[in-house]
Amino acid sequence: MRNSTARDFSGLSKPALVFESLSASEVKRSLLPFYLRLDFDGRRRRFGGAVSDDSIIQHCDRLDLERSVVLSCSGEAGVLAAIELHPLASDWEHAEMALAENAEANRDTIVAHLLQLAAFAAGKRGCTALVIQSCCSERDFIDLLRGMGRVQARDDLLWLELGEYASLCSAYSS
Numbered sequence: 742m743r744n745s746t747a748r749d750f751s752g753l754s755k756p757a758l759v760f761e762s763l764s765a766s767e768v769k770r771s772l773l774p775f776y777l778r779l780d781f782d783g784r785r786r787r788f789g790g791a792v793s794d795d796s797i798i799q800h801c802d803r804l805d806l807e808r809s810v811v812l813s814c815s816g817e818a819g820v821l822a823a824i825e826l827h828p829l830a831s832d833w834e835h836a837e838m839a840l841a842e843n844a845e846a847n848r849d850t851i852v853a854h855l856l857q858l859a860a861f862a863a864g865k866r867g868c869t870a871l872v873i874q875s876c877c878s879e880r881d882f883i884d885l886l887r888g889m890g891r892v893q894a895r896d897d898l899l900w901l902e903l904g905e906y907a908s909l910c911s912a913y914s915s
Contacts, residue, residue, distance in 0.1 A: 758821075758847075760854060762862070763811040765804075772811060773801040775820035779841060787841035789874050810862045814844075814851045822851050824859045826871075833866040838873050838901075840882075853885050860889055864903050873899040 763772055776787070776797045784792050788800075804811065810826040822842035829835045838859055844851050863871060873886075874897070883899070886892045891902040 757816065758851065759815045760858060761813060761815070763806075763813055763823075765806055767813075768801055768804055768806070768811060771815065771820050772813065772823055773798065775813075775823060775843070776801065776841065779843060783841060783843055786874075787839055810859070810866075812855055812858050812862065814855055822855055824855050826859055826863055826868075828866070828868070829872065833863070833868045835870045835872055836863050836866075836868045838863075838871040840873075849881060849885070852882070853888075856885055856889060860901075860903055869903055871901045871903065873901065 761767075776784075777794055779787060781791060784790075784797075788796075792800075804825075808828060811823060812826075813820050813823040815821060821844040822840070824841075825837075825839045827837045827839075829837060840852070840855070842848065842852055860871070883892060886899065886901050889901060890904045893900045893902075
């Protein structure tokens with residue numbers, strides 16, 4: 742099966758949106774500037790509180806892409822949204838998911854597609870549930886999660902059971 746981009750359907754010379762998994766060099770080149778452009782509320786949603794530019798730089802420098810996954814959606818102006826997946830144990834049974842987005846148009850579509858890509862990436866690694874900070878608990882976001890699987894609130898966290906995503910990924914990898 743061939744991959745498709747927005748260009749295949751729109752007749753544009755460049756794809757309107759590109760969804761991809763980032764390498765270490767792409768983290769420095771595109772994710773870091775995106776995180777630095779986030780306003781106070783965007784940083785609070787992504788990092789769980791107010792963070793300085795220096796803290797964001799250190800975070801991006803310390804990202805271990807051997808153990809983590811970073812997915813992004815980019816447009817002409819750069820990264821519009823990103824999801825990081827970090828396993829909570831070495832076996833990836835549960836993983837933390839952190840979302841940052843700054844899309845002015847097509848926000849729900851971009852976030853929904855990134856969530857699906859994240860669920861497949863986590864399921865491929867054997868993950869059965871994603872853990873999300875409750876500061877990402879906007880109603881629209883929770884509705885997107887509910888469309889993917891069972892969502893539970895535990896303490897200050899949301900748990901998304903991957904269900905079909907995990908079983909689909911394990912079926913394809915065997």
